[in-house]
Amino acid sequence: DEQDLERHFEHTIEKDQRIEPRDWVPEGYRKTMIRQIAQHAHSEIIGMQPEGNWITRAPSLRRKAILLAKVQDEAGHGLYLYSAAETLGADRGDLTEKLISGRQKYSSIFNYPTLTFADVGAIGWLVDGAAICNQVPLCRSSYGPYARAMIRICKEESFHQRQGYELLMTMMKGTQAQRDMVQDAVNRFWWPSLMMFGPPDAESANTAQSMAWKIKRHTNDELRQRFVDMTVPQAEALGVTLPDPDLKWNPDRGHYDFGQVDWDEMKQVVAGNGPCNTERLARRRQAHEDGAWVREAAAAHARKMAEAK
Ligand code: 3HC
DSSP: OOHHHHHHHHHHHHHHHOBOTTTTHHHHHHHHHHHHHHHHHHHHHHHHHHHTTGGGGGGSHHHHHHHHHHHHHHHHHHHHHHHHTTTTOOHHHHHHHHHHHTTOOOOGGGSSSOSSSSSHIOOOIIHHHHHHHHHHHHTTSSBBHHHHHHHHHHHHHHHHHHHHHHHHHHTTTTTTHHHHHHHHHHHHHHHHHTTOSSSGGGGHHHHHHHHTSOOOOSSHHHHHHHHHHHHHHHHHHOOOOOOTTTTTEEEETTEEOOOOOHHHHHHHHIISSSSSSSHHHHHHHHHHTHHHHHHHHHHHHHHHHHOOO
């Protein structure tokens, strides 16, 4: 009966074992898993826009090929994650509607403009770097399909991060104007990258429950700290300064102290008032409408195939 099912679920979580699609789960677990996986997928798909903006204007064929491969990977991550959400009973058409109508979220980071080609490097180094910090622990998330999707995605993210860092390193070996362009991109993407980890734990509505169900393995603040500690030495090797005067190694803590994130800015961007929110959703809506004929044709073809059997 239900008590036995609940006990089996709790027991599986306790023993760090995987919950699979056919297993009974509490309704709250299903809901929060669909919420997180769907919004993760939406982030991947919307994330194609800022970088895609530079595919036709990449400075060399090599950079264009790398950027094409990366943007294509993001689409694949989105499809992977929508498929994981479907194993929980979600419908990808419904999830897309929720994204387009603003009833579901995507990562705030993609609401900032990509003004120069150095931004492509800053996104690879900082945004994909933050994503890796967040996604590696998710490989041990309690929901099987999500955790397994993360293993493949993390491998590709590390290519994304390395190509971004190499792009910036190349520019830092260039002219003063190129070095200034890199510093400007870092100045604009540093704080928004810290916002990717979510609000402070004390203000996070979902963290406690997500930790109890081992959906999350670390809290927002723990992962944010891990990202800062990892990135500061990389910034030094690159020769850029991070735009935070309070950034300082704290030997007692064994971590870097850093300044206050502008949580009001994050709330504004998440609420839809960021620099590019309107444009991002309009593009996504347009792409969905432009693709309607493909979906109808595929459905008609599938019906024909089924009748022919
Ligand atoms: N942008 C938009 N919304 C955000 C956000 C951000 N940076 N940070 C938090 N939120 C939202 C949460 O979704 C939640 O709203 P909801 O209840 O309506 O979903 C609310 O703010 C409160 O935040 P919580 O910390 O309570 O929410 P979570 O426990 O879900 O933590 C999270 C937020 C850390 C993003 C977590 O959902 C998570 O780890 N998600 C998986 C990773 C992910 O989505 N990454 C997106 C980054 S982009 C990416 O990975 C693509 C890569 O190619 C760069």
